[in-house]
Amino acid sequence: MHVLLIEDDVHVGAALRSALAMRGVVLEWVATGHEALEAADGCDVVLLDLGLPDVNGFDLCRALRAGTDAAIVVVSARGTVDDRIVGLSSGADDYLVKPYNVDELLARVRAVLRRRAIGLASRPEPLRFGDVEVDVPGHKVFAGGEPITLSRKEFQLLVMIAAADGDVCRRERIIAEVWGETWPGANRTLDVHVGYLRTKLGRPDLIITVRGVGYRLSADAAGRTAR
Template identity: 35%
Template sequence: MASAKILVVDDDPAIRNLVFRYLGKHGYELENAPDGKTGMTKFKQFRPDLVILDVNLPDALGYNLCQEMQTLTDVFVLMLTSRTDTSDKIIGFEKGADDYLTKPFSVEELKYRVEALLKRQRTVTTPERQLITHGQLSIDPERREVMFQGEPVMLTALEFDLLHVLASNPTKVLRRSELISQVWDYEHQGDQRVVDVHIGQIRKKLEADGGHRFIKTVRGVGYKFAPPDTVLD
């Protein structure tokens, strides 16, 4: 994990330098950029494992940059914002952000969140490497690929992890807090509705008819994965 490549995109030189120095001391390979244009250039050249991305850049919205980056690679994106409004964070999650950190923040917490995100690349243990198949849906945990009706489904890293956890426990109701614990891998202090946002994105990509065929909402509790032969709409 310590050899992971991290790109920091923020127009505040103090934040760039602080993050660069602190994470650099812990063995990460880093690059930084002060704006969106430079950020995209370095992203394509550096090919980072994770991007720490400010929401408000001089020449671009971090939300849009996040979406553009994730069309190119399966990169993790941790967004930085001075905004505390939940709706702003939801926009970021809808664009593919994996996590959020509100300014001002401690570098210790930033490091912890970075480690939690990067750990997802290593969380698949041997018994969990088996292909999961439910009807025309197949989930390959080793390749981190999802196929539905013979076509690939493009999910973000966090969306894949959520779907994998649910599909690994068919018909079991999982609370939002349980999903956060298993997927985010740390004690999430924010609004648990972030789970709803990501589930909504999975549904859009997986279920074109909007029928929520695989992921069922259990009101007041959470979600469960319903294999095709158990769904009674």
């Protein structure tokens, strides 16, 4: 288990590293948010103190969540209900208030890892069509192996069209499911989003317009969509 501690208090960091070493856990320890972003790659668990000298702890939690699959446990003296809610909403898997018992900390870490292992085991395979891959739960898209940044609605639109695997997605259905309502300019808004999607993917022929009806995957991609 590769554990990263982000803690600027020297006494707390040294004491925790010693206590975990006695329990057979090797701890990597950094004191700033900038160091943490570089060290987090490949970690199994991140122990995050919120009171850091260079960054806002909640912002760092969000950045770590976006950039790593590691379990994140906040360990902080900030123990109000609001702080816990913000911490968990920022991507933390658990929140432990200082002072805490080291054995309880380890028990929580192991519980988080068990939950995440179960979640990963049941995670569906990405959608793949051509050289485009869509990780639906992770809200990630890759084209030719390169990450593509999509808005939420662009992502939903792509998933709908990809999941249909060559069948036509009707305009009315797309608008109802992606926007949740219709309005006089809805068709134009849909067309604009499809245009953005084609541009961002860099594959203008991937999504075919069926005039007056809707959109579908190209014949080259359809029939090869895999989960």
